[in-house]
Amino acid sequence: MTAPQPTAVGVAPVVRGPIGVDGFWQPRRFAFWMLIFLLANGAFSVISMFYQGSRVVPTATILGIVVWAAYTAIPLLFFHSLDLFQQHPPLGYVLAFAWGGLGALYLAIPANGAINSIVAKTTGSQDWAPAIAGPTTEELLKYLGVILLVLIARTQFRTILSVVAIGAVVGLGFQVIEDLDYTVNTAISIGSPNEVVPVLLTLAFRGIVSGLWSHALLTSISAFGLGWFLVHKHKPLAQRLAVAAGAYALAWLGHFFWNSPLLRTGNPYLDALTHGLPMLLVGYLIWRLAGREEAGYLTGLADTYVDQELITADERKALASLRYRRHLHKEAKKTYGRKAARRYRTLQRRQLHLVLQYGQHGPGGRTGQAALEVQLARADFAAKTGVPDLASARTTAAASV
Structure with a gap:
């Protein structure tokens, strides 16, 4: 588990701890x-x-x-x-x-x-x-x-x-x-x-x-x-x-x-x-x-609960910005094609789902299943592209120049 990181304005994020979650099927209410x-x-x-x-x-x-x-x-x-x-x-x-x-x-x-x-x-x-x-x-x-x-x-x-x-x-x-x-x-x-x-x-x-x-x-x-x-x-x-x-x-x-x-x-x-x-x-x-x-x-939850292997630093930035999420999706499409971009979009959505699950349930249980889904989505993207994430792809490309 990683330690909380400062936000863009230099202030540690306020994380509201997991409190469980109510479903919308509540016949007792x-x-x-x-x-x-x-x-x-x-x-x-x-x-x-x-x-x-x-x-x-x-x-x-x-x-x-x-x-x-x-x-x-x-x-x-x-x-x-x-x-x-x-x-x-x-x-x-x-x-x-x-x-x-x-x-x-x-x-x-x-x-x-x-x-x-x-x-x-x-x-x-x-x-x-x-x-x-x-x-x-x-x-x-x-x-x-x-x-x-x-x-x-x-x-x-x-x-x-x-x-x-x-x-x-x-x-x-x-x-x-x-x-x-x-x-x-x-x-x-x-x-x-x-x-x-x-x-x-x-x-x-x-x-x-x-x-x-x-x-x-x-x-x-x-x-x-x-x-x-x-x-x-x-x-x-x-x-x-x-x-x-x-x-x-x-x-x-x-x-x-x-x-x-x-x-x-x-x-x-x-x-x-x-x-x-x-x-x-x-x-x-x-x-x-x-x-x-x-x-x-979302950034506070990710920095508090989620390991770097599940959500990299570059992907954490995307959690806080829809525009940057779209930028990464376009980058994946431009570099690896439409099918790879769809797999990367799936990875992004599963990462967002994982962070929200941590906010609702904390570690274990459903959160463990959500973490597994992130790992599978990353493996699926890597199988298509040969790299686990776009930051690694940039590093590989820079080293080859």
Whole structure:
């Protein structure tokens, strides 16, 4: 076992010791059954809603399901490329997506209708109703889903990024199923015999033009505050609550601005950019902060628990930087080809998994199995390239010049 090394700023990393890990299958916890109950009700409500729509516009409904399912694969592949799915087991992400698409959505629909009606009667106009109803109900319900998942599997969430990742998937679930609902409703309202056009129009605007700054981004912003609250337990309670409330307020205000008539030009595509880009900038900063905290956490764990044979100094640097991980992957591809690069990517993911296992379980048990998987992945890469790692390859190449 190697001794802890200084970080890039010269300060020894703070390592939160292994505390075991809760899975997301927790039938002994009330939060688990509350989530299941609400998901069951949501599934019945949402499926019934789309069944009724399919009786009116069957082609648009079926095509919409296919289109939005394919659309969902794009952000999921992006999350996979960022190694976000290493944060939790698959069940956690399934429950998160289901809460967003079933639980939160089925509760939000009647709540939005009630608030829209109240605002319209109070102000005599519908202009501001979506700006008040949408963020008030939808952001709260998505956020409550993240809280429920934290209560179910408490020790799964050991970094800010782990909470931000689950929040993004909750938002993605809400976003995709809501977009499918809009697709069906648009096809019904248009009443055209051509049911393909409404699907394509909804995909163009809600999927492509406004998809980047929709619910997945908003929920990840609010989840950042919850993650900060959970991770920084050494901070004063008032400060932790302030950060959590501030992040939630940012998500609420972003949603409010998006739905509001403020600064509207009449061009929906231009308005989408002017209202969406500020949220995208905030989201980028939030994710960057979460990534920096994650980098320090991973580096601290690796330096405390993991031997150099499993993760070299060069590879430890890659743990703290997604950009450097990609750089090493490209280097492997350029030097040894596509197949070797895939094997090196497998090695990188298994190293990340190993470090997270140390954080959750400590030495032994599952961690021993994860260490063996790293050794096998390195041997597989060496069998293809003749070198165990890229640093050795550089040394060999330099010596031969």
